[in-house]
Amino acid sequence: MTTELVGSHIETLKPYVPGKPIEELERELGIDDIIKLASNENPLGPSPKAIEAIEALLSGLHYYPDGAAHDMVRAASSFHNLTPAEVITGNGSDEILTIAVRTFCDYGKDSAVISKHSFAAYGIRCQSHNLDIRWIPTDEGLKYDLGAMAEAIDETTKIAFIANPNNPTGTYVRAKELRRFLREIPDHVVVLVDEAYHQYVEADDYASALSMRDIHERLIVTRTLSKCYGLAGVRVGYGVSTPEMIDRMNRVREPFNCNSIAQVALPAALGDREFVERSVAVNRRGRAVLEAGLEELAEFGVDWIPSQTNFLLVKMPVAGRKIYDELLKRGVIVRPMDGYGLPDWLRISLAEEEKMKRCLRELREVLQLVTTEVAQ
Ligand SMILES: Cc1ncc(COP(=O)(O)O)c(C=O)c1O
Known part of the structure; x- marks a missing residue:
């Protein structure tokens, strides 16, 4: 058989x-004469500073990229006033999600908490890692129900995902609610707060989870350059966490996960205010x-x-x-x-x-x- x-x-x-x-x-x-309004790309094209940096790089494409992505990690860490040990870069922020699941969750054993109607990649990554996924319904305004997410967490739960603001609903969780969630949940849970759309937020009561790192130690905050920096085709994003967590994720990361184009594009784009x-x-x-x-x-x-x-x-x-x-x-x-x-x-x-x-x-x-x- x-x-x-x-x-x-x-x-x-x-x-x-x-x-x-x-x-x-x-x-x-x-x-x-087609217009594409389907993937939340930047209608203005890529950051001009990133284009300039990419053009200057082209004749060096026969070299492997820097496996440690030194310049990218430095640029992202100094952008946030952090140390390089607190940053990991990825082939899009999507890759950081994958690395986080592979690093922190036991295949076929642990559970994950994900809100319904949130970014599809969370469920796909967790299912492909054979995790027990707890799907939490949103409230009547299609907003995250953080209380219900916290309740669904138990000793088997290794990871919870929060897109803030969320795709595809466009909703956000208020700083107060996110802080409360991070305070309430058990220490063993990794919380990944995905801030792909951070730059577009206008709500006064929103705050980046980067300001909440002292509340919950096992926190990963991800950012992408696919949206506001116009670099979706380059595939470039990064994650911020504790040096211990970044070190473990770097053990799982592929050696050349960020290509040479991404490595010059990120520092240039982050400087393109x-x-x-x-x-x-x-x-x-x-x-x-x-x-x-x-x-x-x-x-x-x-x-x-x-x-x-x-x-x-x-x-x-x-x-x-x-x-x-x-x-x-x-x-x-x-x-x-x-x-x-x-x-x-x-x-x-x-x-x-x-x-x-x-x-x-x-x-x-x-x-x-x-x-x-x-x-x-
Ligand atoms: C919430 C969210 N996170 C992450 C991503 C993926 O970003 P990246 O292109 O950096 O992989 C998207 C893309 O649409 C998204 O909506």
């Missing part, structure tokens, strides 16, 4: 489905335009969740996938949310005013079409 090829945790694993690339839609439909400010300003304007337009679509039953990020989670009157398909035909790529357990919702990334207006125009047409179909 042959044995199973893989365990049931792999057999039942649903792979991550990224936003549809522009080129793919071009190939499929033979159309151009002007670009970050511009990105945040464009985002703010995009959000105002999209929200005002969605208000005008309320007659169709459209609604949305207030966001602290570079996207809006928008409720549709019919299945979000239907609207998504119709928008694709019109050259607008958004993100359907059925895979996140939110079948009536779409996630729309924020961008420049013109792109938001085009998206709203097409959305109105699609809503008119589908609501007439339903009425017939």
Whole structure:
């Protein structure tokens, strides 16, 4: 008798489905003038300082990258006034999640606590490590229920994930609540606070978990350069934790996990404050335009969740996938949310005013079409 090829945790694993690339839609439909509002990328492109650094590097690409990622680690640590021993860099912040799970969780033995409707990578990483995942429902505003997350933790729980602000809901947890959570939970639990959208936050009662490191020792804070720095294609992010935890994660990390491009891009981008400010300003304007337009679509039953990020989670009157398909035909790529357990919702990334207006125009047409179909 042959044995199973893989365990049931792999057999039942649903792979991550990224936003549809522009080129793919071009190939499929033979159309151009496509706008992609599906992956929360920076509409302004990459940080110009990062581009300059990458261009200067190109003739040195025959060398292996620095396995210790010295310059990146130094740049990220000095950016936060930390020591290099408190920082690990990754092939996107996604990789830091993977390293954390592999480092701190016993395969097939421990449990993990994850909020429903949060970043899909958490569940995928934990399931592929055969952990017992405790999925915690969100509250009625699709916000994290930190009280319920704390209650779900027991002696088997090795890791809990908090995206703050969260993807795909755009919601955030207040500093007070996060501090209380970190105070209440047992010392043995690693808490990973993912701050991918940190730069876009405007709420006064939000604070980065970097300011809470004295409350709970086993804390990892991750940041990415994929969003506000416009470097999603480079794959660059980092994590901050105690020297002990970073040391253990470095033992698990692949030796050349950060490529040479990432290694020059990170120091340059972190120094590009002007670009970050511009990105945040464009985002703010995009959000105002999209929200005002969605208000005008309320007659169709459209609604949305207030966001602290570079996207809006928008409720549709019919299945979000239907609207998504119709928008694709019109050259607008958004993100359907059925895979996140939110079948009536779409996630729309924020961008420049013109792109938001085009998206709203097409959305109105699609809503008119589908609501007439339903009425017939
Ligand atoms: C909450 C959250 N964390 C992490 C990531 C991934 O970031 P990176 O591109 O650095 O892997 C994303 C990407 O969408 C995200 O939404």
